[in-house]
Amino acid sequence: MQQEKPRRSNRERSDTTRAAILDAARDLFIAKGYADTATPDIVAAAGLTRGALYHHFEDKKALFRAVLEREAGHVAAAIELSDRGQGSPRDALLTGASAYFDAMSIPGRVRLLLLDGPAVLGVAEIAAIDAAHGGRTLREGLAAAMPPGRLDGAGLTATAVLLSAAFDRAVLEIDAGAARDPYLGAIGRLIDGLTGR
Amino acid sequence: MQQEKPRRSNRERSDTTRAAILDAARDLFIAKGYADTATPDIVAAAGLTRGALYHHFEDKKALFRAVLEREAGHVAAAIELSDRGQGSPRDALLTGASAYFDAMSIPGRVRLLLLDGPAVLGVAEIAAIDAAHGGRTLREGLAAAMPPGRLDGAGLTATAVLLSAAFDRAVLEIDAGAARDPYLGAIGRLIDGLTGR
DNA sequence: CTAACTAACATACAGGCTGTATGTATGCAA
């Protein structure tokens, strides 16, 4: 019974352990929240020790940030993918909202991105994270759907931000057990009201 | 130099120390956040020891909850107070929004009620807290301002929840340094769109 | 090919924090 020596390159080793730590951390952050998740538990779940964690990440918060960035990337990719529809600007907004609902219905994403994220990293950093992953789309979609010339840049930005907040709250409520249809309907009413029916 | 013996009743002692702990905790939770605030620091600021804290509160989270409830009460009271205007339902909504903006501009309230609160206590408990302090008003105000019969109960509730989310995000942005006017304007546009101009 | 260096971990340690258990003094009630 000769043991198979892995003989992997350093790069491979780093990548796999990094991924293992990220996966385990994600699961535990989702299950118990950031504060109640201990680094010994994370590395135990990944079959490693805390030495590996602190070799790859500066501290627990940096690990959390890495988990969030990966998750935000997945959400952005899912929305991007659904963007092929070329209906009216109004329909494009509703399609995007629906895709956002779908993407955020993956268990744990609400907690990661909308609850623990802002509290642990602060609003500025969270805004930076999902701005880096395509936060422009909503503002542009809204600009396309609004009657032109009625809104200056600041007004448009503020409106897009508030609409995004409505999206977030909707997925929060749905995640907490609320029905999806009333919130998708309410989003539609908000959009229709803004774009002038 | 005879020392003046306080000779206070037990009830008095409890009330003052409870208040002292709540005050000190509020200041530190605001300044450093819930997670980075240590109970030794809280009681040191209050001139007491941890024994007093754990005598009056079950644990750190319960203390935080008590701080939040007091703060939510102040916000609700401020809004209630501004509610005397009996203009159109639409104006009443905008007046309420403005009052909410004012109330939440007290430093630290955004962090307490909108960032740390949901993350530490969970959305359900936060919802319960500000439902207990008059969360009905927005739904009722919206019902009065909307054209009647166009919305069932679930739709109205969802719309009110999303509008409330927009309020929250607006004060978050303003708290983070954004200008107030664009957001008050955006709120107005949302309301006008919902109520059919 | 090998010696030196470095990356990728594991192990050990120091400080701090939370929650609890225990001790003490003061108000209160019989």
Added chain:
DNA sequence: TTGCATACATACAGCCTGTATGTTAGTTAG
């Protein structure tokens, strides 16, 4: 005034984070 309960203070155990140090394996210079 005697006994009990309330309002604290003090002491302790366990856990967690971040760092410092040790060890093994991969990489590179000569």
